[in-house]
Amino acid sequence: MYYIAKTVEALAVFTTFRFLQYFLSCTSAIALVAKAEAGPIRTMPTSIIGKVVSPIQGLASFVLPLTYMLCIIFNLFTQPAWMQRMSLPRNYFRYETEIVLRVAACASTFVLLKFVGLAFTHLGNQWHVIGRREKPKVVQTGPYAVVRHPLYAIVLIQQVLFAVMFWSYVPLVGLGITAGAFVFKMPIEEDLIMQDSAVAAEYRAYMQRVPARVIPFVW
Numbered sequence: 001m002y003y004i005a006k007t008v009e010a011l012a013v014f015t016t017f018r019f020l021q022y023f024l025s026c027t028s029a030i031a032l033v034a035k036a037e038a039g040p041i042r043t044m045p046t047s048i049i050g051k052v053v054s055p056i057q058g059l060a061s062f063v064l065p066l067t068y069m070l071c072i073i074f075n076l077f078t079q080p081a082w083m084q085r086m087s088l089p090r091n092y093f094r095y096e097t098e099i100v101l102r103v104a105a106c107a108s109t110f111v112l113l114k115f116v117g118l119a120f121t122h123l124g125n126q127w128h129v130i131g132r133r134e135k136p137k138v139v140q141t142g143p144y145a146v147v148r149h150p151l152y153a154i155v156l157i158q159q160v161l162f163a164v165m166f167w168s169y170v171p172l173v174g175l176g177i178t179a180g181a182f183v184f185k186m187p188i189e190e191d192l193i194m195q196d197s198a199v200a201a202e203y204r205a206y207m208q209r210v211p212a213r214v215i216p217f218v219w
Helices: 002-038 048-074 095-126 150-166 170-194 200-209
Strands: 041-043
Touching: 002 048, 002 095, 002 150, 048 150, 048 170, 095 150, 150 170, 170 200
Parallel strands: none
Antiparallel strands: none
């Protein structure tokens, strides 16, 4: 059991690293393409909430799993005592079941990475942290034909997978903070788009055709 536990922790660390590395590398690459093809971000939010919501979301989405990953590495692939005190309940499952669920969460993350790449591919030169580019267009293909903010949906799903991978409540705290940030961020983003007369009518029609922001029929 000792070596199985260490192997699962190592797998969770590797999976977390791969998700963060892939997501951030996609972001870095697409930022350069977006600036070159669609121009710089022309309009940014002016409210205090609009300025701080993206940093808050980024910290909740990425700093918590990064902290967990580093703590486990430095503790030789064993969860520290403080981390174990925040574990999900273990009295509902056999140890073997917990292991299977954690490995399945890791495998699901690699499947989710395919959707990350797909979403970035369709978003293309319209990527931005929050704002409107000089040459805006409405992206309506691929996952954007299902929900208006598929990358946000992916981030929320991954927070749930992190909770299972690390068998901890802490990523669920990150999930709550991230979801709360999206509640404010998405309307601000969409309002900036609607302020551009070049795409406002098209985006309004898109909103009617794709009413879900992150979860079909729910949100």
